[in-house]
Amino acid sequence: MLKFLKEIRNFIRGYTMGNIFNLFASKNLKKYWINSNKKNFDDDLVSSMEKFFSTDDYKKTSTNHKYAIIRILKIIENYGNKESIRDFQFNNPNFHSDFSSQTISELVKEDYDKEHFEDLFKLYPSLKIENSLKLNLINNLIYNKLKDRKIFELITKLSDETFIGHNQIFNEINGLKITQEKLRTLLEYENIEKLIKNEKSEIIEIGSGNGRMCECIMSCNKYVNKYILADIPPALPSAYKRLKKTFKNKKIFYAIHIKDKNELKKIIQDNEIILIFPNQIKLINKKFDLFIAIDCLHEMKKNTIKEYINIASVISNKIYFKVHEYAHVPFSTDRLSVHNDIDYSIKPEWKLLFKKKSFFPSTDYEISYEIKK
Numbered sequence: 001m002l003k004f005l006k007e008i009r010n011f012i013r014g015y016t017m018g019n020i021f022n023l024f025a026s027k028n029l030k031k032y033w034i035n036s037n038k039k040n041f042d043d044d045l046v047s048s049m050e051k052f053f054s055t056d057d058y059k060k061t062s063t064n065h066k067y068a069i070i071r072i073l074k075i076i077e078n079y080g081n082k083e084s085i086r087d088f089q090f091n092n093p094n095f096h097s098d099f100s101s102q103t104i105s106e107l108v109k110e111d112y113d114k115e116h117f118e119d120l121f122k123l124y125p126s127l128k129i130e131n132s133l134k135l136n137l138i139n140n141l142i143y144n145k146l147k148d149r150k151i152f153e154l155i156t157k158l159s160d161e162t163f164i165g166h167n168q169i170f171n172e173i174n175g176l177k178i179t180q181e182k183l184r185t186l187l188e189y190e191n192i193e194k195l196i197k198n199e200k201s202e203i204i205e206i207g208s209g210n211g212r213m214c215e216c217i218m219s220c221n222k223y224v225n226k227y228i229l230a231d232i233p234p235a236l237p238s239a240y241k242r243l244k245k246t247f248k249n250k251k252i253f254y255a256i257h258i259k260d261k262n263e264l265k266k267i268i269q270d271n272e273i274i275l276i277f278p279n280q281i282k283l284i285n286k287k288f289d290l291f292i293a294i295d296c297l298h299e300m301k302k303n304t305i306k307e308y309i310n311i312a313s314v315i316s317n318k319i320y321f322k323v324h325e326y327a328h329v330p331f332s333t334d335r336l337s338v339h340n341d342i343d344y345s346i347k348p349e350w351k352l353l354f355k356k357k358s359f360f361p362s363t364d365y366e367i368s369y370e371i372k373k
Helices: 002-013 017-027 029-035 043-052 058-061 063-090 129-146 148-157 180-195 212-220 235-244 261-270 278-283 302-315
Strands: 171-173 176-178 202-205 224-230 252-254 271-274 290-294 318-324 326-328 335-337 351-357 364-370
Touching: 002 252, 029 063, 029 261, 029 364, 058 235, 129 171, 129 180, 148 176, 148 180, 180 212, 180 290, 180 351, 180 364, 202 212, 202 278, 212 224, 212 235, 224 278, 235 252, 235 271, 252 335, 261 271, 261 278, 261 302, 271 278, 278 302
Parallel strands: 202 224, 202 290, 224 271, 252 271, 290 318
Antiparallel strands: 171 176, 318 364, 326 335, 351 364
């Protein structure tokens, strides 16, 4: 009884007024979509959303995530894809101007090169002045951490067309256009690269977002010859558009309509980059070298995390995931900690390859296991 009352207390604590608004708004995602003005929605987004509503992925999508989808769709509805990119990026949880001690603790542990702090006072029309200044300083701090490391040599392989695009939120440092997305992707890839063997490798990523990690890996690593991205709209059609722009000579297939195992198997065989909904992973009957999940598991309830971890244990040889050190899943009593293997359904037979605090944000951990039976 005491445990039950504690769970009720924790549940109520999670309901700020903002959360209550999110709850009611998210219940109306379908209603919003039906009544929305779709003039600024491209065909891929419209068809993806229509398909999404009929899948199990829609049922599994958290209340908080449904609200986030409404928020992003409203930006696109009001301003169009081109003009909304800057707003989309700043509303993205992976985009930080958070200047708390916890978030930047790893960035300021050591001395940094004060001579290489540039573009600190650049202002962006879409951001408040304080957020512009914070963002500039954080980007400079991350740059100073990365600039002397071997991984930084790869920054020129990351396309300005996709990593900057229309939003123009970048700092120019030593002649390079620096964005937070470029820097954070390289920081993550520095650890992921260690998991990719020096021969043909195949990767599957859930919660793949706008496709930034796929673009980085396929641009920087000659051994990766196949990459599957699994996510929901509006992220998945956005990734499709991005990857088609970057890899004009690669075979890319948008496979969200495929329901047959054999048909999907043929598509995976014949293409290099394949985009699917998460529920389609169960149709796949093959082994991947690496299973990636960045900034998504900590948004899920424990039973959903367990489902994906069980899938990873069957279809992959290794897993890499990046999550908050501590997380409270909105609208649930679930609390997650990287220091408790049960929370992320880690199998006792798995071999830990690394578990380290991220440079930025320092509230995150990057973790990898070799999957053993």
